Amino acid sequence: MSDTPSAATRAPAPGRAAFDRDEQRRRKREAVLRVAASAFNRRGFANTSMDDVASVLGVSKPTLYQYFKSKQELLYACHQVAMDNGEAGLALAAAHDGTGLEKLIIYLRRYMEGIFGDLGNCPVLTDVDSLVPEDRANVVARRKRISAATKELIALGVADGSIGPCDPKLASLFALGVVNWIPAWYRDSGPNTPEEIMESFAALLISGLAAPAAPKRQRAKAKPKA
Amino acid sequence: MSDTPSAATRAPAPGRAAFDRDEQRRRKREAVLRVAASAFNRRGFANTSMDDVASVLGVSKPTLYQYFKSKQELLYACHQVAMDNGEAGLALAAAHDGTGLEKLIIYLRRYMEGIFGDLGNCPVLTDVDSLVPEDRANVVARRKRISAATKELIALGVADGSIGPCDPKLASLFALGVVNWIPAWYRDSGPNTPEEIMESFAALLISGLAAPAAPKRQRAKAKPKA
Amino acid sequence: MSDTPSAATRAPAPGRAAFDRDEQRRRKREAVLRVAASAFNRRGFANTSMDDVASVLGVSKPTLYQYFKSKQELLYACHQVAMDNGEAGLALAAAHDGTGLEKLIIYLRRYMEGIFGDLGNCPVLTDVDSLVPEDRANVVARRKRISAATKELIALGVADGSIGPCDPKLASLFALGVVNWIPAWYRDSGPNTPEEIMESFAALLISGLAAPAAPKRQRAKAKPKA
Amino acid sequence: MSDTPSAATRAPAPGRAAFDRDEQRRRKREAVLRVAASAFNRRGFANTSMDDVASVLGVSKPTLYQYFKSKQELLYACHQVAMDNGEAGLALAAAHDGTGLEKLIIYLRRYMEGIFGDLGNCPVLTDVDSLVPEDRANVVARRKRISAATKELIALGVADGSIGPCDPKLASLFALGVVNWIPAWYRDSGPNTPEEIMESFAALLISGLAAPAAPKRQRAKAKPKA
DNA sequence: TATGAATGAGACTTCATTCAT
DNA sequence: GATGAATGAAGTCTCATTCAT
Numbered sequence: 001m002s003d004t005p006s007a008a009t010r011a012p013a014p015g016r017a018a019f020d021r022d023e024q025r026r027r028k029r030e031a032v033l034r035v036a037a038s039a040f041n042r043r044g045f046a047n048t049s050m051d052d053v054a055s056v057l058g059v060s061k062p063t064l065y066q067y068f069k070s071k072q073e074l075l076y077a078c079h080q081v082a083m084d085n086g087e088a089g090l091a092l093a094a095a096h097d098g099t100g101l102e103k104l105i106i107y108l109r110r111y112m113e114g115i116f117g118d119l120g121n122c123p124v125l126t127d128v129d130s131l132v133p134e135d136r137a138n139v140v141a142r143r144k145r146i147s148a149a150t151k152e153l154i155a156l157g158v159a160d161g162s163i164g165p166c167d168p169k170l171a172s173l174f175a176l177g178v179v180n181w182i183p184a185w186y187r188d189s190g191p192n193t194p195e196e197i198m199e200s201f202a203a204l205l206i207s208g209l210a211a212p213a214a215p216k217r218q219r220a221k222a223k224p225k226a
Numbered sequence: 227m228s229d230t231p232s233a234a235t236r237a238p239a240p241g242r243a244a245f246d247r248d249e250q251r252r253r254k255r256e257a258v259l260r261v262a263a264s265a266f267n268r269r270g271f272a273n274t275s276m277d278d279v280a281s282v283l284g285v286s287k288p289t290l291y292q293y294f295k296s297k298q299e300l301l302y303a304c305h306q307v308a309m310d311n312g313e314a315g316l317a318l319a320a321a322h323d324g325t326g327l328e329k330l331i332i333y334l335r336r337y338m339e340g341i342f343g344d345l346g347n348c349p350v351l352t353d354v355d356s357l358v359p360e361d362r363a364n365v366v367a368r369r370k371r372i373s374a375a376t377k378e379l380i381a382l383g384v385a386d387g388s389i390g391p392c393d394p395k396l397a398s399l400f401a402l403g404v405v406n407w408i409p410a411w412y413r414d415s416g417p418n419t420p421e422e423i424m425e426s427f428a429a430l431l432i433s434g435l436a437a438p439a440a441p442k443r444q445r446a447k448a449k450p451k452a
Numbered sequence: 453m454s455d456t457p458s459a460a461t462r463a464p465a466p467g468r469a470a471f472d473r474d475e476q477r478r479r480k481r482e483a484v485l486r487v488a489a490s491a492f493n494r495r496g497f498a499n500t501s502m503d504d505v506a507s508v509l510g511v512s513k514p515t516l517y518q519y520f521k522s523k524q525e526l527l528y529a530c531h532q533v534a535m536d537n538g539e540a541g542l543a544l545a546a547a548h549d550g551t552g553l554e555k556l557i558i559y560l561r562r563y564m565e566g567i568f569g570d571l572g573n574c575p576v577l578t579d580v581d582s583l584v585p586e587d588r589a590n591v592v593a594r595r596k597r598i599s600a601a602t603k604e605l606i607a608l609g610v611a612d613g614s615i616g617p618c619d620p621k622l623a624s625l626f627a628l629g630v631v632n633w634i635p636a637w638y639r640d641s642g643p644n645t646p647e648e649i650m651e652s653f654a655a656l657l658i659s660g661l662a663a664p665a666a667p668k669r670q671r672a673k674a675k676p677k678a
Numbered sequence: 679m680s681d682t683p684s685a686a687t688r689a690p691a692p693g694r695a696a697f698d699r700d701e702q703r704r705r706k707r708e709a710v711l712r713v714a715a716s717a718f719n720r721r722g723f724a725n726t727s728m729d730d731v732a733s734v735l736g737v738s739k740p741t742l743y744q745y746f747k748s749k750q751e752l753l754y755a756c757h758q759v760a761m762d763n764g765e766a767g768l769a770l771a772a773a774h775d776g777t778g779l780e781k782l783i784i785y786l787r788r789y790m791e792g793i794f795g796d797l798g799n800c801p802v803l804t805d806v807d808s809l810v811p812e813d814r815a816n817v818v819a820r821r822k823r824i825s826a827a828t829k830e831l832i833a834l835g836v837a838d839g840s841i842g843p844c845d846p847k848l849a850s851l852f853a854l855g856v857v858n859w860i861p862a863w864y865r866d867s868g869p870n871t872p873e874e875i876m877e878s879f880a881a882l883l884i885s886g887l888a889a890p891a892a893p894k895r896q897r898a899k900a901k902p903k904a
Numbered sequence: 905t906a907t908g909a910a911t912g913a914g915a916c917t918t919c920a921t922t923c924a925t
Numbered sequence: 926g927a928t929g930a931a932t933g934a935a936g937t938c939t940c941a942t943t944c945a946t
Contacts, residue, residue, distance in 0.1 A: 043355055046272030049940060060907045062943080071941065126410055129269050164433070170418060170426045173411055174404055181403030184352055192396060200396040207390070208434025247929075254930095275915060286932045288918080297916070477926095495807055498724030501919060512928045514922080523920065578862055581721050616885070622870060622878040629859030630852050636804055637851055644848060652848040659842070660886025699908075706909095727936060738911045740939080749937070907946085915939080923931080 029067040032057065036074045037081070037119045041183050045075055045127045075127065076135045082125055083139070085114030086146040093153060100157025101210060105202050107153060108179055112201070115182050116194035125180065150176065157209070164211045175205055255293040257283065262300045263307070263345045267409050271301055271353045301353065302361045308351055309365070311340025312372040319379060326383025327436060331428050333379060334405060338427070341408050342420035351406065376402065383435070390437040401431055481519040484509065488526045489533070489571040493635055497527055497579045527579065528587045534577055535591070537566025538598045545605060552609025553662060557654050559605060560631055564653070567634050568646035577632065602628065609661070616663040627657055707745040709735065714752045715759070715797045719861050723753055723805045753805065754813045760803055761817070763792025764824040771831060778835025779888060783880050785831060786857055790879070793860050794872035803858065828854065835887070842889040853883055 035056050039048045050071055054061045068074045089110030093103035125143075128136055150172040157163030163171075178201055186197070261282050265274045276297055280287045294300045315336035319329040354362055376398040383389030389397075404427060412423070487508050491500045502523055506513045520526045541562030545555040577595075580588055602624040609615030615623075630653055638649070713734050717726045728749055732739045746752045767788030771781040806814055828850040835841030841849075856879055864875070 044270065044272060044353060046270060047353075047355060050942085051940080061941085062908085063906055065942075066905070127270060127273075129273060166430070167418075167422075167426055170423060171430065173407075174427055174430050177404040177407030177410075178400055179403070180410070181399075181407050184403075184406070185399055192393075196393075197396060200393055201400055204392070204397065204400050204434045208430045251929090276917085277915085287916090288933085289931055291917070292930065496722065496724060496805060498722060499805075499807060502921085503919080513920085514929085515927055517921075518926065579722060579725075581725060618882070619870075619874075619878055622875060623882065625859075625863055626856050626879055626882050629856040629862075631855070632862070633851075633855030633859050636855075636858070644845075648845075649848060652845055653852055656844070656849065656852050656886045660882045703908090728938085729936080739937090740912085741910055743938070744909065908944105909946105910944080911940105911942085913940090916937090918936080919932105919934090921932085923929105925928085925930105 025067075032064055032067045033074065033077050033081075034118050037078045040075065040078060045130055072130060072132050072135070075130055076132070076139070078119065079125065079131070079135075079139045081119045082114065083142050083146060085117075086111055088114075090146065090149050090153075099162035100153055100155075100160050101162035101206065104150075104153045104157060104163075104175070104209075105206060107150070108175060108205065109198055109202060112179055112182065112194075112198050115179065116186070116198075147172065147176075154209070161211055163209045166209070171209065175209075178205065251293075258290055258293045259300065259303050259307075260345055263304045266301065266304060266353075271356050298356060298358050298361070301356055302358070302365070304345070305351065305357070305361075305365045307345045308340065309368050309372060311343075312337055314340070316372065316375050316379075325388035326379055326381075326386050327388035327432065330376075330379045330383060330389075330401070330435070331432060333376070334401060334431065335424055335428060338405055338408065338420070338424050341405065342412070342424075373398065373402075380435075387437055389435045392435070397435065400434075404431065477519075484516055484519045485526065485529050485533075486570050489530045492527065492530060497582055524582060524584050524587070527582055528584070528591070530571065531577065531583070531587075531591045533571045534566065535594050535598060537569075538563055540566070542598065542601050542605075551614035552605055552607075552612050553614035553658065556602075556605045556609060556615075556627070556661075557658060559602070560627060560657065561650055561654060564631055564634065564646070564650050567631065568638070568650075599624065599628075606661070613663055615661045618661070623661065627661075630657065703745075710742055710745045711752065711755050711759075712796050715756045718753065718756060718805075723808050750808060750810050750813070753808055754810070754817070756797070757803065757809070757813075757817045759797045760792065761820050761824060763795075764789055764821075766792070768824065768827050768831075777840035778831055778833075778838050779840035779884065782828075782831045782835060782841075782853070782887075783884060785828070786853060786883065787876055787880060790857055790860065790872070790876050793857065794864070794876075825850065825854075832887075839889055841887045844887070849887065853887075856883065 032053070036048070036053045039052055039056065043052075050061050050064055053074075054064055057064075064074075068077065089107040092110050093107040096103055096106050128139060131139060151168045154163060154166075154168040154171050154175075158165060158168060182197070186194075192200075258279065262274070262279045265278055265282065269278075276287050276290055279300075280290055283290075290300075294303065315333040318336050319333035322329050322332050354365060357365060377394045380389060380392075380394040380397050380401075384391060384394060408423070412420075418426075484505070488500070488505045491504055491508065495504075502513050502516055505526075506516055509516075516526075520529070541559040544562050545559035548555055548558050580591060583591060603620045606615060606618070606620040606623050606627075610617060610620060634649070638646075644652075710731070714726070714731045717730055717734065721730075728739050728742055731752075732742055735742075742752075746755065767785040770788050771785035774781050774784050806817060809817060829846045832841060832844070832846040832849050832853075836843060836846060860875070864872075870878075
């Protein structure tokens, strides 16, 4: 095999080869994370053994340690993905030029998309105690910022009149509860598509929060830039 | 019996003694459950060892086994308390003579009271896999009934016009998410009292669900921006 | 009840009362031993908990400790009963005026009677390691004496011509194996009565050991003094 | 592949390596079984901890679980070896063309060889209760078959006149008692070799069972007292 | 890079035994 | 004398992690 020149397709150029290796490694690492996140969500972090994850992937346990230094690091990675989703939503909201309510809905939609996505992670989010102290501090701080930003968005809406008067802190916990509880009941095989769920929940949140004056329900579609 | 005076000093009242023992046993069993539920909620079922529970109570580990046959039985007891709360709420709603929306709110208020109560347990609820198969089937069936009843309540509200048009299934998941997520963030030492939270959430649910046309009761006091 | 003079029958004389108490205590102690021995034989010493014994007797666990200082003492008592049976058989054999073979059979019959009796104990006998060191030494020494006496009986038979030439040591292990294995298969509900079994085994041992000259089988009945 | 000389040093023979691993694994598994059987026989199943077994082997406790799923599976393996021996003896007997008595002795000799062999196990055999229900049923059924076959062999001997008239059932229990009790007293360091014991026991069984009329083979060398 | 094997730490659970009533 | 409650010690088993190949 290796003496045929056509084999060159495998290692066309030294730099390319290295790139391929890195790329493949990155893909495998993501596969591990995806499977682990799914298992953590379904059965809980502590109920999921590294053996479980390995056997789903069809590899041996030690292989996992080539991509993640420890089980806790896997959990940390899950947290990061979730927080990335949250922050991506916040960024989208910040970029949107509209009312506080619109921004809030844009943000939560993006957040829900993450939950329905490959790494839908939320029950996991509860498990902060299983993290290494350093990671835990990191996560707690970052989540506090996201939480605060959610509250800010609502306060903004109250200020600009798009959201009815309410305690922004409690209203944000209300909204996040709706969203964070999704993984507790959502199943791919269930009767509703993610789109239906997002649509429906967005509508309920809007009518729940919107200021009473204007006619509601009609504004349900809050896609940015419509 | 009662004619020998010395008998009184020796065994004050035979029935009483037995009663006291039973009563004390009941109290201790409940204390174990309370501590365990709290720990399960805070750190998760699998992350909580029987040693943890025992040491909080200041007893040795085997003592716990006098009150619960296994750790799984403790978890099952938690589930039962939660489901009792849900069913109590449903009973209250059924007894109330009013619109579907009113019934729904009565039910959810009672449910929240349970969560804020001594055994407030919900994150635990997610952990159905850790139950013994028989108990699991039991819990799943009972929860399905509660879930269905919640949906019925909403369907009733839609039918009688108190609740705006919506998918009752998704709306019930919306409402239960709000409520079930409470234990994930609520702390006794937090800034808000359970009453404030219940009030606030009930209001948000009402305005979110209420049919747009009809006058909204709770909304009365919230009219600054008109 | 207690104010009627006829109650005197309960405590007729001070000495008698004490006797009754002792007698009752003795009886209870024996009941405990009987139940324990039976359970030990059926499930093995280590597989039998004090709770098992207590629940069969319908008493609480601590009550057992009023009659036996420890579980090991119960086992020791079992050993003693078994050895008493063996020694009783040896005494009977010594008292019999006849051939070595006759003496041997008399001894083994008595031994088997013990096994079929209330405290039938033999699997237990194997468990010497579970005894307290002091008791263990005691038991080992006493059993060695019984074992040696069995061998002597056979040697005597070989010498007086009633038993064919053989290694008395091995022949005694042969005979004791037959007998000691009985509890491993005998059930009260089985098809054969203890008498049938004893009769049959005695006959087989006799024909197996008897000197070849005389016609065998006919002498099967080896009841002493016939 | 084979044209690069350096390949040979790296992976001498892919098939061979796998074979070696499997072979070594098989050997280790057998070592675990050997040590466990010996300990179970000496001290009893319940008195033997996995730590005991592990420390004799010089490995850590969890290592044992790589070869046997549970302690009960180890016990089951012991039972299987014993039953394999019994069945091997029965097969040998069936293949032999001779009288019922001859077949019986052939069978029992083979059985005894198993007992004296590396995994000599019999006291363990008593412990059927410690097995998992499924295994227990399996063992009980298989042992019943072996037991029945033993009885058949004796019935055959009675029918062909090689064995004197007797109850085949009781006679088989007699013979199996002799044999099964061996591990209770046999020690490698004892005065008699396995061969001597087998020879002696076979002779005693033959003279015990043989029909009185027929000439007895083994008896030839034992004729001092005539 | 990937894997079979090994292990230290720790979890649940049982049980003989004691204590207070 | 009898019992309910409590406990220290020990046993089985699991699992994250490492090592040698």
